[in-house]
Amino acid sequence: MVGTRKAIKTAALLILSLGLAMPASAEPVQLLNAKDFSEIRIGGDVFESELENGMKVVVVPDHRAPVVTHMVWYKVGAADEPPGESGIAHFLEHLMFKGTKNAPEGEFSRVISEVGGRENAFTSQDYTAYFQRVAKEHLETMMRYEADRMENLVLTDEQVAPERDVVLQERAQRTDRRPSARLGETLDQMLYPNHPYGVPVIGWESEIKQLNLEDAIAFYDRYYTPNNAILIVAGDVSPEEVMGAAERTYGKVARRAEPGERVRPAVQILPGNRTVTMEDPQVAQPTLQEAWLVPSYNSDTEAEAAAIDVLADILGGGTNSRLYRKLAVEDQLATEVGSYYRSTALDSGEFRIYGIPKDPANFELLEREIRAVIADLITNGVTEEEVARSQRSMLASTIYAQDDQGTMARIFGTALTTGSSVAEVQEWPQSIAAVTPEDVQRVAAKYLEGPSIRAYLLPPQRETAENTVTQ
C-alpha cells in the first residue's frame, strides 16, 4: 500500500483531519480553556527505551480494551532510494509479505487472521511501516513473526516478477488513469526540482519495470536492520511486558548494517510563480491548488511551524475557516475550499490551498476570491478570538485522536522517523498555545507572498475552437 503523502505523512495533519470530521461546534471545543493546554501531553505516559541492537521501543498506554496495535517503523522511505530505483522502498514493502526461511508465504497473515486481527503496511517518502492489531495475548506472536521477517526474508525471481506486475497495475490504476493523481505528481515534481520528494513514492513506471530481486535485497540489507527500526506498541500492555517480549524477539536480530545519515539535497525554492495545467476529458469538476514550500516541524529552524499550523487552521481548516465561511457559505462560490499544512517531514513542509467551484464557469472568479481572502489576512492579520478558537479546536482534535490507539501509534511513528522526538510530540499542544496573532500574520506574509506552484485540473478547454480551425 502506498500511503498518499497527504494522508499519511503528517502527524499533525492526522490530528487535524480527525478534527475536521467533528461537527463544527462540537462540545469539547467549548470545554477547553487556556489552562488545558499546559496539562495535555499527547499520548499520556509514553515509555521510551532501546534494545541493545539499537532498536528503539516506544509504548503508548491505552487500557480501555484488551487489544494492542503493534507497529514496526523503518527510517527509510522513497526519498532514500538510489537514483534510478524509484519505487524500491514500496516494492520491498510488498515483498515483505513473501515469507521467510522460517515462515512460508502466507503463514504470518493466516495467523493474524485466525486470531481475528488485522494488518497492513505503508510506505511514504520518509518511512516504511508494518502493523497488526490483535488481542493483547497475541502481541509476542506478532513480534516473533515481525522480527523474523526483519532478517530472514527469502525472495525468489518467481515471486518478484509477478509482484512487480502487481505494483505496475497499482500505479496504472491509481495514478496513470486518474488525471488528479497525475497532476499531483507533476505538482510534487515542480515543488521539488532537485529533491526526492518530487519523485512519486510508488515510483516511475519505467523504473518500477527494472526493479529486481538484487535491488530489493540490497535495499533490505542496508535499511531493515534493528538499529534503523522503531517498535511502537499502543494498547493494553505495560512497558515491562513490551520490553520483555521485545528482548525475546527483536533483541535477537543482529545489527547487520549502518544505514548512515539521511543526507538529501537541500530543497531548492525557485524564484517566480509557475502554473501547471492539465486538461482531461475525465475531469468533471475543475479544481485548483496552490502550494508553497514552508518549514516542516523538523526543518523549522526559526520556530515557525506551530504558527503555520494555526494559520492553516484559521485560513482553511474546516467549515469555520475564513475560506470556507466566505467562499462556500456566504458567496456560495465553492463546493470545496480550504488549506492544509504538511508539517511532518524529514525535509521541507508544504502549505497548500485548494478549491472546487460550484459552477465551473466561476473557476477564475473563485481563484481571485481565494487570493483576496489570503491578501486580506496578510494585510490585516487575524484576531485573538480566531487564534484562540483554532487553538482550542486543534487541541480538541488531539483529544479525539487519543481515542484511537492506531492513530496514536501512527503519530509517534511518523514523528520519530521524521526527526522529531517523543517529547516534541507530547508538547505540541504547548507549542500551539504559544502562537500569537502576530506570529500567524508574520508567517502568512513571509511564505504566502513567496514563490508558489499553482496547479489547475480542467476539462478540455479548447476542443470546439480547435475543431473549428482544423476542419
Place this chain on the structure above:
Amino acid sequence: MVGTRKAIKTAALLILSLGLAMPASAEPVQLLNAKDFSEIRIGGDVFESELENGMKVVVVPDHRAPVVTHMVWYKVGAADEPPGESGIAHFLEHLMFKGTKNAPEGEFSRVISEVGGRENAFTSQDYTAYFQRVAKEHLETMMRYEADRMENLVLTDEQVAPERDVVLQERAQRTDRRPSARLGETLDQMLYPNHPYGVPVIGWESEIKQLNLEDAIAFYDRYYTPNNAILIVAGDVSPEEVMGAAERTYGKVARRAEPGERVRPAVQILPGNRTVTMEDPQVAQPTLQEAWLVPSYNSDTEAEAAAIDVLADILGGGTNSRLYRKLAVEDQLATEVGSYYRSTALDSGEFRIYGIPKDPANFELLEREIRAVIADLITNGVTEEEVARSQRSMLASTIYAQDDQGTMARIFGTALTTGSSVAEVQEWPQSIAAVTPEDVQRVAAKYLEGPSIRAYLLPPQRETAENTVTQ
C-alpha cells in the same frame, strides 16, 4: 561557460542552424542532386586512433589556412553528476583555469593570447570540452598545457570560494533574472521527471552554494583521465604530426581511473499533456513552446532519427518551412515560428516547436493555427518535393559547416561523447537521403500526437481583475 543545450548539444542541429543562416534559395541547394548524397562524407578523410593510455585521437583535415583547432572532450557532463551536486561538472570547468603544479594560474591563457590564439570551454549534459585555436606551429604547446591540466590541477580553498561566487552570479544573471530561462528550466524539468536532463547544467542555486574543493577534486579524479577523453584536432596538420605530438604530451598522462559505464535512469514519458505557464512583468512578447521526447541519434533503436530530422526541417526549419510560410508569411500571425530537433544526446532527444505572435492578442489563435499545421501534416503527409528540398537544404548546410574547422571539430566531439561514431557522422548525409515521405509522416504521427509539455511565457494576465477584487 555553460553551453545552452539548444546551442551546443546537437551536432546535427549545429549543421541545421548554420543552414538557417543561409538565404532561403542559396545557390548550393540548386547545385546538389541525389548523386551528391552518396559522395559526401562529413569531414573528409578523418583519421582516428588511440593512445596507449586509452585517449582517443581524431584528426579532421583542413588545409586552407595554417591554423588548427585543438579540443579535448571529456565524456562527462552535468547528467553524470552525483545527486545533490548539480553544477559540479560546470564548476570544475571553471576551476580548470586555476593553474597546475607546473603552470600557475593565468600562464596557459597568457601563452595563448601571446601567440594570437583564442580559447574557451563549455559544459553540457553529456560532455565537457576545452579548446584553443592557434597557428599550427603552436599546436604541441597547446597539447602540453592541456595534458598538464588533465592530471596536475592544483586547487585551494582560496580559489574555490570566489569562483563559486562567479558561478552563482552567472546563474543569477542568466537564469534567475530571465523569465524565459526560468521557464526553460521548468520545461526541462517536466520533460525529464526522473532523468538528469531535467537538472540545469549550471546547477540549482542551493547546490552550487554547497560545492567545494573536495567535490571538485573527486569529480576531476574520476572523470578527467585520458581513457575518458577525446583529442580532436581540426586544421592544417597531418595525422602523423598530431599523433607524434599527442604521444609526447597526452601519452605521458597516466590512466588514473575507470569512470565506468554512463548508466542513467530510463527516460520516463508520462501519459497526458501538461502545460506550464509563467507570467512575469519583464515579458513583453508572449511565447509558446511545445516539447516531445523523441529518440536521439544514439537512442534511436528503430532508425527514426533521420526521418525526425527531415520532419523538423519540413515543419519548421527556416523560412521555407510549413510553419513559417503559413503563419509568418501568409497569415502574418507570427514574428517567429518554427520547430527543431535536439538529435544528439547520449539519452533521449527532443522535438520542439515555438511561436511568438505579432500581436499578443493573437496568442491563442497562433497556437491553434500551429496545431492545425501539424495536424494537416500528420493527416495528409508531406510531398516528395518537400522531402527532396529538405534533404538538399540539409546537405548544403553540411557543406557550409565544413567551411568552419571549429564547427567540424565540435560536430565530431559532440557525436563521440554522445554514443555516435566517426563513421555515423560521416555517413549522416546518406541516412538523410534514405528518408521517404512515408517515414516523415509516420514519425510525425507517432510522436507529435503523443504526450507533450507546453510552456507559455506571458506578461501578467490578471492584474486588473485581481486589483478589482482585493481593493
